[in-house]
Amino acid sequence: MLKGQNTTRTKQLNQSLVLKLLLQNGPMSRQQISEITDLTPATITYISAELIEQGLVMEKGDLQNTKPRAGRKSVALDLNGDSYWVLGINTSMEKLKMGLVNLKGMITDVQSIPVPSKFNTEEFLSFLAKQIKMYLQAHPEVKVSGVGIGALGAVDLEKGKLLGNDRLGWPDVDLISYLQKEITVPIFLDNNVSAMTLAEKMFGNSKQFTDFMCIYLGHRIGAGLVLKNELYRNGRTGAGEFGHMTYMPEGRTCWCGNKGCLNQYASEEAILNELQATNVDEVLQRAVDGEVQTINTLEKAAECISIVLSSFINMVNLKKVVLCGTLSSFLLPVADIIRKEVNQRPYLARIDHIEIESSKLGDNIEVIGAGGLALWYGLYQKSQC
Ligand SMILES: [Zn+2]
Structure with a gap:
């Protein structure tokens, strides 16, 4: 049993490692990945086959600027950007800005929705949940695997709470617990500037x-x-x-x-x-x-x-x-x-x-950052959480 768990965890860690390498470096050959990771070529072949089967990675022709090995061309592996989508939401006192973000940080269909002033916490949570559901219903063609929320102000990362805001007169808000009652995909929350910093590291x-x-x-x-x-x-x-x-x-x-x-x-x-x-x-x-x-x-x-x-x-x-x-x-x-x-x-x-x-990343960094939370903690870093 323990052995089985360890094998699964090792497999997840290796997959995560390959995905992060492709995110950071762009297209790479199996040989290059093997050299950087110190994993054997056979292991990389196995991991990449799994990632290709899952649709997250694809072969993308011959790799440029590399020497063919023993007469064989070096095939490039790359992330399959449109294989994985999340919804990113940046919240401020004035508006919700939301859009779909893919595996490579490409963003589409950004919407800006004014937040009525003088909301109390219950009204805000209800409004946010309603807007998320409406957005997802309006995009039935996209399988959304997670929701990331970059929020103004201090956040309790472990408990998924927005901490009390003296300016708005709000107490602590149990945001994740509330939303997770209505939204079935995993939701990730962080301070909006932390999310933007993550976006810069992942995609900038x-x-x-x-x-x-x-x-x-x-x-x-x-x-x-x-x-x-x-x-x-x-x-x-x-x-x-x-x-x-x-x-x-x-x-x-x-x-x-x-x-x-x-x-x-x-x-x-x-x-x-x-x-x-x-x-x-x-x-x-x-x-x-x-x-x-x-x-x-x-x-x-x-x-x-x-x-x-x-x-x-x-x-x-x-x-x-x-x-x-x-x-x-x-x-x-x-x-x-x-x-x-x-x-x-x-x-x-x-x-x-x-x-x-x-x-x-320009103005879109707010939404890409929020989406980046769901991509990083829901996929790239998943096995290490
Ligand atoms: Zn101050």
């Missing part, structure tokens, strides 16, 4: 980076960290409240109870207040039109972020920072100023250049 330009930081510059500011190739977690709720790091001691009072938090000076919310603008599209237009007050406000916000980020980089010695969220748009001066400032300020940046770029 940072696949090959073992240590990097992802900063979300949106309604509020948050961050996620990948350290030693893993999404960094600590304590019950993870980590990443970058927006509540202190920029100005004795500065503006933050809703978190502290004073001078970065959120109060450099978040989208702070900038909208400063410029008396109604939404970020208006700020974007004013910046594109070259309005001086808008440009100055955005530049000042970027400097605030750079000061706090520089201190953090001195401590952790990161080589890459990825920016995402509305304020990271290439149409705004924010990313350029952070890139310049951060490569001048920290002591460690003067030793090694720090790569800073906006995520290539």
